[in-house]
Amino acid sequence: MKRIALAWEQGGNQGHLVRLRRLCDELERAGAAPVWALAPHRRGLAALAGDPRPHVQAPPVLTRPLGAVLSTADLLVSQGFLDDAYLLASIRAWHALWQRERIAGVVADYAPVAQLAAWAAGLPVLQVTNGFDSPPADLPIFATRFNGEYFVRKNAVTVAALSRSLERVGRIFGRALSLAVLFDAPDRLLDCVPQADPHGPRSPSAYVGPLGQLPCADEATWTGRPGMKRAFAYLRGQAAVAAFAAASSGRNWELFCVCPDWTGDTVALGEHVRLTRTPVDIASALRDCDAVLNYGSSTLVSQVILAGKPQLMMPPDIEKWTIAATVARHDLGRLVLPTGDLGGALDWLSSPGAIERAALLGEQLRAMSLGDRLTERIERWIR
Structure with missing residues (x-):
C-alpha cells in the first residue's frame, strides 16, 4: 500500500x-x-x-x-x-x-x-x-x-x-x-470553478469544484418578513457587516449574516439583519437566498457560482482580492469596498441581467458534474 x-x-x-x-x-x-x-x-x-x-x-x-x-x-x-x-x-x-x-x-x-x-x-x-x-x-x-x-x-x-x-x-x-x-x-x-481561478482558464479536466466545508447541522434562519429579498452574508470584520447592514436598510433586503469575529451589538444592525458567529449549512443557505455577500473566499465564491446566485465580494487580502476580481471580470459578481456605493451594488444584485446570468452559468456548471472527476483523477495519479 x-x-x-x-x-x-x-x-x-x-x-x-x-x-x-x-x-x-x-x-x-x-x-x-x-x-x-x-x-x-x-x-x-x-x-x-x-x-x-x-x-x-x-x-x-x-x-x-x-x-x-x-x-x-x-x-x-x-x-x-x-x-x-x-x-x-x-x-x-x-x-x-x-x-x-x-x-x-x-x-x-x-x-x-x-x-x-x-x-x-x-x-x-x-x-x-x-x-x-x-x-x-x-x-x-x-x-x-x-x-x-x-x-x-x-x-x-x-x-x-x-x-x-x-x-x-x-x-x-x-x-x-x-x-x-x-x-x-x-x-x-x-478546487474551484474556472470562473474563480485567478490564473485561468486551464485544462478543463483540472477543475473539480470546491471540495468541501466544515460539517454543520444548523441552517440559516430568516426573518420571514413578506416581500423581502434574501441575502446570505458570510463576512469578516465589523466594518463589512455594518456597511452591508446600513446599505440594505430600506432596500427591501433581509440579511442572514455569518461573521465569526463579530463582537458588536447585533440589535444596532437593524431588524432586517440576523447574525450568528457560528457556521451554518452553506448548501441550504444558498438554496434559500436570492443573492450572496461574502469576503472572497475561494470555496464560498465557487459554491455561489455553482448555486447560480449573484454575489458581492468585499475581500480583506490580496488572495481574495484576485479571486473577487476574477469573478467580477466574468460579470458574475461585484467587487466592493466598505466605503463604496453598496446601495448601488445591492440594486445590481436584484437586476434581471445579474440574476439570469448567474442562474444560467450555475445550471451549465452543475450539468458538468465537476466533482465526479475527483475519484478518477486520484486513481490515475496513484497508479
Whole structure:
C-alpha cells in the first residue's frame, strides 16, 4: 500500500485541511495510505478533530513579514526562497521524512518547499490549489493598483533572483529545480470553478469544484418578513457587516449574516439583519437566498457560482482580492469596498441581467458534474 504524505505549509485558513481530508478519503478508496505531514501548530486545529490518520512532524516553515506584494514572487521571498541555506536545510529535512516514513508520493496544498523537495527526490506530486498559489511560471504581477512598467520591471528582477536561487540549490541535489517545477506541475487539482481561478482558464479536466466545508447541522434562519429579498452574508470584520447592514436598510433586503469575529451589538444592525458567529449549512443557505455577500473566499465564491446566485465580494487580502476580481471580470459578481456605493451594488444584485446570468452559468456548471472527476483523477495519479 502506497503511503502518501499530505503537506500544507502556507496560509492560515482551515479550509486547506477540509479539502485535504476530502482527498484523504479519496486516497483511501484508491488503496493508498494517507499520512499527515504538518507543522506542530497545525495538528490541534478544529478541522482535524476526529481524523484517525497518522501524523508526522513536518520541517519548520519560514514566513517573513510582507511588504508590498506585486506577485507570487514576493510571497516566495517571504517564504525563504532567496535563502539558500534555509532551502537546503528544509529540502534535506523533507527528504529524511520521506525516507523514514516510506513515502511514495506527496499531495501539496500551498506547500511550495515540500513540493520542491518531492521533485528533488523524484517523488510524484499532486498539487491541490484554488488557483491563487499556482500562477504561470513567469509569476506575473497581480491585477491590483500596482500596475505600470516600473512594477513590471521590479517584479522581473525578483523573478530572476528566485530562478538563480533555485538553480543553485538544484545543482547540489543534481536536479534541475526551477519555477516551472513549482508552477507548471503536470498533476494539479483545482478546487474551484474556472470562473474563480485567478490564473485561468486551464485544462478543463483540472477543475473539480470546491471540495468541501466544515460539517454543520444548523441552517440559516430568516426573518420571514413578506416581500423581502434574501441575502446570505458570510463576512469578516465589523466594518463589512455594518456597511452591508446600513446599505440594505430600506432596500427591501433581509440579511442572514455569518461573521465569526463579530463582537458588536447585533440589535444596532437593524431588524432586517440576523447574525450568528457560528457556521451554518452553506448548501441550504444558498438554496434559500436570492443573492450572496461574502469576503472572497475561494470555496464560498465557487459554491455561489455553482448555486447560480449573484454575489458581492468585499475581500480583506490580496488572495481574495484576485479571486473577487476574477469573478467580477466574468460579470458574475461585484467587487466592493466598505466605503463604496453598496446601495448601488445591492440594486445590481436584484437586476434581471445579474440574476439570469448567474442562474444560467450555475445550471451549465452543475450539468458538468465537476466533482465526479475527483475519484478518477486520484486513481490515475496513484497508479
